[in-house]
Amino acid sequence: MEFTTPFRDADLVRGVLAEIRRTVTRPWVLMEICGGQTHSIVRHGLDQLLPPEIELVHGPGCPVCVTPLEQIDRALAIAARPEVIFTSYGDMLRVPGSDRDLFSIRASGGDVRVVYSPLDAVKIAQENPSKQVVFFAIGFETTAPPNVMAVLQAKALGLENFSVLVSHVRVPPAIHAILGSPSNRVQGFLLAGHVCSIMGYWEYPELAEKYRVPMVVTGFEPLDLVNGILATVRLLEAGKVEVANGYTRLVTFEGNKSAQKIINQVFMECDRPWRGIGVIPMSGWSLRPEFDAFNAEKRFDVADIAPKESLLCIAGQIMQGQKKPHDCPAFGRECTPEHPLGATMVSSEGACAAYYKYGR
Numbered sequence: 001m002e003f004t005t006p007f008r009d010a011d012l013v014r015g016v017l018a019e020i021r022r023t024v025t026r027p028w029v030l031m032e033i034c035g036g037q038t039h040s041i042v043r044h045g046l047d048q049l050l051p052p053e054i055e056l057v058h059g060p061g062c063p064v065c066v067t068p069l070e071q072i073d074r075a076l077a078i079a080a081r082p083e084v085i086f087t088s089y090g091d092m093l094r095v096p097g098s099d100r101d102l103f104s105i106r107a108s109g110g111d112v113r114v115v116y117s118p119l120d121a122v123k124i125a126q127e128n129p130s131k132q133v134v135f136f137a138i139g140f141e142t143t144a145p146p147n148v149m150a151v152l153q154a155k156a157l158g159l160e161n162f163s164v165l166v167s168h169v170r171v172p173p174a175i176h177a178i179l180g181s182p183s184n185r186v187q188g189f190l191l192a193g194h195v196c197s198i199m200g201y202w203e204y205p206e207l208a209e210k211y212r213v214p215m216v217v218t219g220f221e222p223l224d225l226v227n228g229i230l231a232t233v234r235l236l237e238a239g240k241v242e243v244a245n246g247y248t249r250l251v252t253f254e255g256n257k258s259a260q261k262i263i264n265q266v267f268m269e270c271d272r273p274w275r276g277i278g279v280i281p282m283s284g285w286s287l288r289p290e291f292d293a294f295n296a297e298k299r300f301d302v303a304d305i306a307p308k309e310s311l312l313c314i315a316g317q318i319m320q321g322q323k324k325p326h327d328c329p330a331f332g333r334e335c336t337p338e339h340p341l342g343a344t345m346v347s348s349e350g351a352c353a354a355y356y357k358y359g360r
Contacts, residue, residue, distance in 0.1 A: 007044060007221070007222050008221075009221070009222065009223040010222075012223055013046075013222050013223050013226050016223070016226040016227055016230055017049055017050065017226055019230055020050065020051060020054065020226070020229060020230050020233055021051045023230065023233050023234060023237060024051055024053045024054060024233050024237065025053075025237060026053060026237075027053045027054075027055070028053060028054055028055070028187050028188060028232075028233060028236050029055045029057060029185045029186055029187050029188075029321070030054065030055070030056055030057070030186070030187065030188045030189070030190060030229060030232055030233075031056070031057050031058070031059045031178070031186040031188075031189055031190065031321045032056060032058065032059060032061070032190040032218070032225070033059040033060075033061040033171060033174075033175065033189060033190065033191060033192050034059070034061035034062075034190075034192035034193075034194075034195070034220075034349075035058075035061045035062030035063075035065065035347070035349025035350060035351065036061075036192075036194075036220050036349055037061070037190060037192065037218065037220055037225060038058045038059075038061075038062075038349070038351050038354055039348075039349060039353075039354045040220050040221070040222065040225060041056060041225060042354040042355065042358050043354070043358055044222050045358075046222060046225060046226060050229070054229065054233065056229075057185065057186065057321030057322075057324070058318060058319065058321065058324075058351040059174070059178070059189075059319060059320075059321060060174055060178075060274060060277065060319035060320065061140070061171070061192055061349075062319075062343070062344065062347050062349040062350050062351070063138050063139040063140050063143070063169065063349075064091050064092060064095055064138065064343050064346075064347035064348075064349065064350065065275065065276075065315065065319065065342075065343040065344045065347050065349070065350050065351075066169055066274040066275050066276075066277070066319065066343075067092075067095065067138050067167045067275055067343065068167070068272075068273040068274065068275045069097065069098065069275055070273065070305050071138075071165070071167045071273075072095055072096070072097040072101075073097045073098050073305045074165060074297060074302040074303075074305050075088070075092075075097075075102065075136055075165055076097045076100060076101070076102065076105060077300070077302050077305065078134055078165065078296060078300050078302060079102055079105045079106075079110050079111075079112050079134075080105050080108075080110050081132075081300070083131060083132050084110075084111065084131065084132045084133075084134055084300075085111045085113060085124060085125075085128060085131045085132070085133045085134070086102070086105075086110065086111065086112045086113070086134050086136070087112075087113050087114075087115045087120070087121040087124060087133060087134065087135045087136070088102065088112070088113075088114065088115070088135070088136040089114070089115070089116075089136070089138075090114040091346075091347055091348050091349075092136055092138065093106070093112065093114065094340070094346045095340075095343045095346055095347070096340055096341070096342070096343070096346070111131075115135070117146060118135050118137065118146050118147050118149070118150035118164070119146065119149065119150055119153065121133055121134075121135035121150060121162070122150050122153050122154050122157070122159065122162060125154065125159050125161050125162035126157065126159065128161070129161060130161075131161060132161050132163070132299075133161055133162050133163075134162075134163050134164070134165055134296045134300075135147075135150060135162075135163075135164045135165070136164075136165050136167070137150075137164040137165060137166045137167065137168065138167045138168065139168055139169075140168070140169055140170065140171060140192070140195050141170060141171065141195045141198045141199045141263075142192075142194045142195050142197075142198055143168075144168055144198070144259075144263045144267065144285065145198065145256075145259040145262060145263060147164065147166075147168070148262055148263055148265070148266035148267060149262070150162075150164070151164060151266050151287070151291055151294050152262070152265075152266065154294060155291070155293075155294070160293075162294065163293075163294045163295060163296035163299050164287070164294055164295070164296055165296040165297060166267075166285065166286055166287055166295070166297070167272075167284070168267065168272075168284055168285040168286075169272055169274065169280075169283055169284050169285075170269075170282075170283050170284060170285065171191075171192065171195050171199075172203045172204065172207060173280050173281065173282055173283035174274070174280060174283060175189065175204075175207055176207060176280075177277070177280045177283070178320055178321065179207070179210075179211040179213060180211070181320065183320075183322055184320075184321075185321055185322065186213065186321050187213060187236060188213060188214050188215070188216075188232040188233075188235070188236055189213060189214075189215040189216070189232070190215075190216055190218040190225070190228045190229070190232065191204065191215050191216065191217045191218060191243075192217075192218075193217055193218055193219045193220065193224070193247040193250060193251055194220075194250075196217045196245075196247070196251040196255065197247075197250045197251050197255065197256065198255055198256050198259050198260070199255045199256075199260065200251070200252055200253050200254045200255025200256075201215075201217050201243055201245065201251065201253060201255075202253055202254060202255070204243045205242075205243050208241050208242065208243050209241055212241050213241065214232055214235035214236060214240060214241055214242055214243070214244070215232075215242075215243045215244070216228045216231045216232045216235075216243075216244045216245075216246050217243075217244070217245045217246055217247045217251050218246050218247060219246070219247045219249075219250070224246065224247065227246055228246045231244050231246050263285070265288075266287065266288060266291055267285035267286065267287065267288065268285065268286060268287075268288050269282045269284070269285060270282065270284050270285065270286040271283065271284065272284025274316075274319075275315065275316075275342070275343060276313065276314075276315040276316030276317075276318075276319060276342065276344075277316045277319060277320065278316075312328075312329070312330040312334060312335070312341055313328070313330065313335065313341040313342040314327070314328045315342040315343070315344040315352070318344060318351055318352065319344065319351070324351075324355070325344070325351050325352040325354075325355040325356070326355060328352070331352060331355070331356070332356060335352070336356065337353060337356060337357075
């Protein structure tokens with residue numbers, strides 16, 4: 001079988017794949033934690049080119065996918081208010097809430113705008129002093145620095161009409177939850193390079209040692225990914241438990257200390273529900289009390305919203321590596337990109353969307 005799409009370094013990738021085949025002697029289950037890595041793997045058919053002993057399963061590393069249903073419904077309730085300009089990244093607009101999405105709010109007259117930076121939302125607040133401007137602050141550690149900068153800039157400007165609806169999540173507690181589950185199958189992790197570029201990988205050695213699972217920081221190009229898989233397989237075959245850095249051109253052990261400092265200035269750790277998975281203790285960030293003036297959840301009194309998930313959607317099992325998208329009875333039937341049951345089908349980084357788009 002050949003690659004499904006052309007890409008640079010194809011000959012080098014073939015060589016690494018051959019080395020994986022020479023190295024592996026028994027079955028191993030590896031998880032790529034990042035949705036961007038999932039799409040790269042499926043798009044280029046890397047999982048189908050691996051030896052049969054290597055199974056890749058897909059982790060909860062898509063920020064859109066894991067944003068809990070109650071937070072989507074809070075966003076919808078706020079966005080429907082006539083005094084609000086609701087701002088968000090574009091991939092959130094089609095994520096289904098309990099009975100609608102942000103596109104339907106906009107179609108019915110709500111002022112919902114796509115922005116490319118949270119600082120764009122701050123500018124909109126400056127230009128519209130009679131409106132309440134809300135930014136939907138979702139993401140993993142990667143998007144936290146610009147989001148906290150927006151809060152600090154709004155504070156410095158004295159803006160009283162700007163707030164953020166925060167739904168930030170953190171990778172290490174998610175890995176802890178996956179590895180600590182009785183149904184866990186994962187034996188090795190490919191860590192997300194962009195998250196580690198901010199946070200470093202100093203948090204992971206303790207996790208690796210606790211669960212006896214090697215981890216390798218990995219990038220997103222096909223060559224990055226197969227090199228990460230090879231490094232993980234070598235550790236597994238040798239019985240070594242280490243955290244290795246396969247993305248040295250961008251990632252250091254300590255990470256970006258300046259970014260970490262500013263995150264800790266504005267955010268504090270909190271328990272956070274993950275869509276389809278449930279509450280993971282201390283897996284999220286929320287605004288510190290001194291920034292309550294910018295907390296949209298409190299400003300608009302939407303904290304008590306508690307909806308129920310679709311019974312057909314198995315996104316939680318998919319994001320924990322227990323099942324694949326095509327194991328879902330609704331995949332490609334009741335659940336399609338045009339009519340998604342869950343965020344994993346509509347997000348640009350969702351595993352279900354990748355399987356659907358690339359014909360899996």
